[in-house]
């Protein structure tokens with residue numbers, strides 16, 4: 001395929017400035033290990049694991065083979081009133097990784113579907129227990145929970161809601177976000193200040209009454225809005241408040257799951273067990289779309305008991321537990337285990353931390369923060385032109401053979417967990433040079 005813009009017109013691209021992209025496209029045609037290959041044959045070091053999903057590196061043979069074998073043997077199987085072994089096996093394997101008594105798994109096709117599923121399970125749980133006045137959902141400012149109506153309602157990103165504001169879910173509140181540059185800038189690992197931000201939930205409780213609140217949903221670490229970390233003790237405090245008031249706690253681990261922060265899930269790493277965990281992305285190493293919701297035994301049991309016969313939960317997707325996705329998931333979990341990639345992320349984290357904090361002295365950098373194999377590098381917005389410095393950095397890095405991700409003026413780095421130290425040095429080295437170029441050019 002050439003890059004002539006007329007050939008690019010038909011696809012309405014997601015979360016993309018379509019007109020700008022089609023004037024100057026960036027097309028990827030191949031991937032292997034840590035690298036993409038562009039349509040013009042350039043190698044690009046993947047500093048973002050695609051979109052936070054390719055945790056085991058690209059085009060891993062066992063995953064490719066598992067998908068191909070499944071496509072030949074069982075291309076599709078209905079998941080309603082029928083099943084197939086790989087989906088059950090995957091649920092069992094996943095329940096071993098999930099923290100605490102989260103051992104029931106509902107399959108979806110994406111992170112957005114996982115979020116909507118989790119919100120619906122929360123409502124169904126209270127309903128099944130005869131607590132049907134608990135309908136209110138609480139999200140967090142600057143949260144990202146995908147693009148379904150449920151997800152954008154509990155999400156806290158104004159741009160994602162503006163055009164649809166008239167039709168969002170009605171009973172939703174948002175607690176404050178956890179970003180506090182004044183006290184926590186250049187923190188290493190989880191920031192020390194801000195556990196008390198969790199207490200903002202008490203404001204919502206005071207306003208509406210705890211008995212109206214079904215669930216609180218937060219990302220343990222907000223990735224899409226610029227790597228906003230949970231202060232030390234914050235998630236514990238949220239858990240305590242939810243316990244005290246009978247509110248379910250949902251961790252959206254679509255990006256923090258599968259080793260990203262140095263353990264199976266962020267919940268395992270911080271030692272806080274939520275009632276539900278949403279996941280996707282790294283579940284199949286990004287190779288086949290798949291998501292899931294991990295559910296605590298007691299929540300599942302309550303929904304079962306609330307419906308003594310027939311279908312217990314009127315919810316599901318044509319592609320829930322899809323055979324190809326299940327095969328990819330099993331092969332992915334095998335790689336994570338056999339190569340010890342979650343542990344690798346944890347053991348590489350100190351090297352990663354030192355490397356990314358070297359960017360502190362690069363021009364325009366106002367914060368560097370990190371957790372596991374994630375880093376956020378926040379840049380000073382240009383006067384009157386927020387986001388342009390970040391976008392320039394993205395484009396120039398891509399031209400220099402480095403893939404980064406930007407949200408406004410914050411750079412997010414989240415490489416595949418197989419990254420080598422020399423590649424960390426390359427990533428950070430090029431990024432530092434680019435930030436200097438960007439500062440000089442003003443472009």
Ligand SMILES: Cc1ncc(COP(=O)(O)O)c(C=O)c1O
Nearest residue numbers: 110111112144145146252254255
């Ligand atoms: C925390 C979180 N939740 C949900 C989603 C949505 O996932 P998907 O794009 O697979 O629908 C994302 C995607 O980045 C995410 O980061």
